[in-house]
Amino acid sequence: MLVVEFDSHEHNYLVVDEEPYFLLETGENFLVTRDRCPHRGGPLHLGAWNGRTKSLVCPWHGTCLMEPALNRRSVPAVRSGQNITAMFPVSDETSFQFQKRMVIANDNAKNGPIANRR
Amino acid sequence: MSQYALHHRDFGAHSSPRAANLAADVAAYAANPLFANGDEWVIEGNPYRRPVRPQDLADHDFATPLDKAAFCSGSALAAQRMLINIYESDAIFLPEGDLRPVEGDFHRFYNPETRLAGETIRPILERHVFAFFDREIDTSGIWSADDMTALFDWRLKAVAESDSAVKQAVLAAANPEEAATSFLIQPASDFLTEASAMARNVLGSFGPVQSELFKVLIDEYGYGVHQTKHSTLYRETLGSRGLSPDVHAYWQFYLASSLALTNYFHYVSKNHEMFFRYLGALYYTEASLVYATRHQSEMLHAVWGDDVDTRYFDEHSHIDKHHGRMVIEQIITPLIEQCGDSIIPDVVRGFEEIRLLQDMADADLIEQIAWSDQRHAAKDEAVARAGATPAGPAAHQPLVFHEDEGELSTTHVHEHDELFAIEDGAIELVSGFEQTLRLEAGDAVVIPRHRLHGSLVVSPHCTYRVTAISE
Numbered sequence: 001m002l003v004v005e006f007d008s009h010e011h012n013y014l015v016v017d018e019e020p021y022f023l024l025e026t027g028e029n030f031l032v033t034r035d036r037c038p039h040r041g042g043p044l045h046l047g048a049w050n051g052r053t054k055s056l057v058c059p060w061h062g063t064c065l066m067e068p069a070l071n072r073r074s075v076p077a078v079r080s081g082q083n084i085t086a087m088f089p090v091s092d093e094t095s096f097q098f099q100k101r102m103v104i105a106n107d108n109a110k111n112g113p114i115a116n117r118r
Numbered sequence: 119m120s121q122y123a124l125h126h127r128d129f130g131a132h133s134s135p136r137a138a139n140l141a142a143d144v145a146a147y148a149a150n151p152l153f154a155n156g157d158e159w160v161i162e163g164n165p166y167r168r169p170v171r172p173q174d175l176a177d178h179d180f181a182t183p184l185d186k187a188a189f190c191s192g193s194a195l196a197a198q199r200m201l202i203n204i205y206e207s208d209a210i211f212l213p214e215g216d217l218r219p220v221e222g223d224f225h226r227f228y229n230p231e232t233r234l235a236g237e238t239i240r241p242i243l244e245r246h247v248f249a250f251f252d253r254e255i256d257t258s259g260i261w262s263a264d265d266m267t268a269l270f271d272w273r274l275k276a277v278a279e280s281d282s283a284v285k286q287a288v289l290a291a292a293n294p295e296e297a298a299t300s301f302l303i304q305p306a307s308d309f310l311t312e313a314s315a316m317a318r319n320v321l322g323s324f325g326p327v328q329s330e331l332f333k334v335l336i337d338e339y340g341y342g343v344h345q346t347k348h349s350t351l352y353r354e355t356l357g358s359r360g361l362s363p364d365v366h367a368y369w370q371f372y373l374a375s376s377l378a379l380t381n382y383f384h385y386v387s388k389n390h391e392m393f394f395r396y397l398g399a400l401y402y403t404e405a406s407l408v409y410a411t412r413h414q415s416e417m418l419h420a421v422w423g424d425d426v427d428t429r430y431f432d433e434h435s436h437i438d439k440h441h442g443r444m445v446i447e448q449i450i451t452p453l454i455e456q457c458g459d460s461i462i463p464d465v466v467r468g469f470e471e472i473r474l475l476q477d478m479a480d481a482d483l484i485e486q487i488a489w490s491d492q493r494h495a496a497k498d499e500a501v502a503r504a505g506a507t508p509a510g511p512a513a514h515q516p517l518v519f520h521e522d523e524g525e526l527s528t529t530h531v532h533e534h535d536e537l538f539a540i541e542d543g544a545i546e547l548v549s550g551f552e553q554t555l556r557l558e559a560g561d562a563v564v565i566p567r568h569r570l571h572g573s574l575v576v577s578p579h580c581t582y583r584v585t586a587i588s589e
C-alpha cells in the first residue's frame with residue numbers, strides 16, 4: 001500500500017504509477033478520484049460538477065458519474081486541515097508525482113449548480 | 119461527512135430565547151462556590167475547588183463553535199475548565215486526609231443540582247470546543263481494514279523517526295528546570311486520574327472486544343495493586359520534584375490545550391455514538407506514547423539527572439508497545455470484522471483528531487514555555503513600548519485597575535496582545551507555577567495573545583493599566 005500526503009493548497013493532481021488522480025472538492029465532500037473517464041478515458045478533472053444531481057460530467061461525451069460511482073473510483077483518503085493523505089493499492093515503492101492543475105469541477109462546486117447558471 | 123457532524127447540530131442555542139437561557143445556564147453552573155475565584159495558586163487538600171473565573175463568562179459566546187485558531191482563546195479555556203468539572207462529576211474524588219473539612223464541597227460537587235446544571239450546558243460546551251474537528255478532519259472513499267492499517271503504520275513510523283519538539287524546547291530554555299516543571303504540570307489533569315475516561319468504555323455488553331479493552335484498563339490500574347497504578351506512578355514523579363500529588367493542585371496552570379486532551383477522551387467516551395472514534399484515538403495514543411514517553415524520560419533526566427522519578431514514563435514506554443498491539447489486533451480489527459467496514463472512517467477520524475490535538479497542545483505548551491522563559495527580557499522591552507502606545511485601529515481604550523494587597527487574579531488569557539503597565543504599587547505577574555515577574559511603578563510587560571497568566575498584588579495598593587496593542 002502506498003501512502004501519499006500532499007498539501008491541497010499546493011497540489012490537486014497526482015500521477016501514481018502512470019495512473020492519474022485528482023482532488024475533487026464539492027464543498028461538502030472531497031474525493032481523490034481517478035481522472036480517466038470509464039467510457040473512453042476522458043479527463044474528468046476538466047469535467048463539470050452538477051451540484052443538483054451531484055454528478056461529474058465528462059467533457060468528452062457527457063458521461064455522468066454519480067457519487068456512488070465516483071466513490072468506487074476513488075482511493076480512501078483523510079483530510080486534516082489542508083493536508084490530504086491518500087492510500088493507493090500499489091507497492092509502497094511505486095513512483096508518484098504531484099501537480100497543480102485547473103480542476104473545472106471544483107470551480108463549478110464553488111459557483112453553484114450548472115442548472116442554475118445562465 | 120460524519121452523520122453526526124457536531125457543527126451542524128443545532129441545539130437551538132443561537133436563537134434569542136435559547137441564547138438568553140444559555141447565558142443563564144452557564145452563569146447558574148458557574149455560580150457554584152466551588153468554581154469561584156480563590157486566593158491560592160496551588161489548591162491542595164480539596165479536589166472539588168476549581169475556579170472558572172465566573173466574571174468573564176458573560177463575555178463569551180459559547181453558542182458558536184470555535185474554529186481552530188481560537189483553540190487557546192479565553193472562551194476555550196473557560197469551556198474546557200467547566201467541561202472537566204462536568205465530566206469529573208461522574209468520577210469519585212476524595213481528599214488524601216479527613217473529608218470533614220471539605221465535606222460541604224464534596225456535596226456541592228456531586229449534588230443533583232450541580233449535576234443537572236452541568237448536563238444542561240455540556241453538549242453546547244462540547245460543540246463550542248470540539249466542533250472544529252468537523253471542519254478540520256474528514257474522510258472519503260471506501261475504506262478497508264488494510265487501508266486503515268496502512269495509514270496508521272505510516273503515521274506511527276513518522277512519529278518513531280522524529281524527535282520531540284517539546285523536549286527540544288525544554289532543553290533549549292534559558293531555565294530548563296522551570297520549563298520541565300511546566301511540562302510535568304500540564305498532563306497532571308489526565309495522568310493523576312489516568313484511564314478514568316477509558317473506564318467509561320468497558321460498561322455494557324459488546325462481545326470479546328469488551329474483555330480485551332478491559333485488559334488494557336487493568337494495566338492502567340496496576341492490576342489492582344495501588345503502587346503500580348499508573349496514576350500512582352505519576353504521583354511519585356511529581357513528588358520526586360517536590361510537586362504536590364493532589365489532583366488538580368495546579369489547576370491554575372493548566373493550559374486550555376492540556377485540558378482539551380483530557381476532555382477529548384471524556385467527550386468521545388461519555389458520548390458512545392463516538393465509540394469508534396474513541397478507539398482510533400486510543401490506538402494513536404497508546405502507539406505513539408511508546409516514543410513520546412521515551413523522549414520525555416530522556417528530557418527529565420537531562421534536566422535533573424537522577425533526581426527525578428521517571429517510572430511513569432518508563433512504564434509507558436514499555437507497556438504501550440503491548441497496548442498498541444492489543445488495541446489494533448485484539449480490539450479494532452476484530453470489531454471491524456464484527457461490525458463491518460462502515461466503522462473504519464470513525465476509527466480513522468479519532469486517530470487523526472487526537473493526533474491533531476496533541477500537535478496543537480505541544481505547540482501551545484512550547485509557546486507558553488518560551489514566553490515565560492523570556493519574561494524578564496520581555497519586561498525590559500515593554501518598558502520602551504509603554505510610553506509609545508500605537509495609534510490607529512490597533513489601539514484600544516486602556517483599562518485601569520486599582521487593587522489591594524493580596525488580590526489574586528485567577529489565571530486567564532486575552533484575545534489580543536496586551537501591554538500591562540504598572541502606575542503605582544507592585545504586582546507579581548504569574549506565567550507558570552513559581553514563574554513570577556515582579557513589576558513596580560514604571561514597569562511594563564507585553565502579555566501575548568492567548569498566553570496563560572495571573573497576577574497577585576504585593577503592595578498595599580496597586581494601579582495598573584492594560585492596553586490591547588494588536589488586533
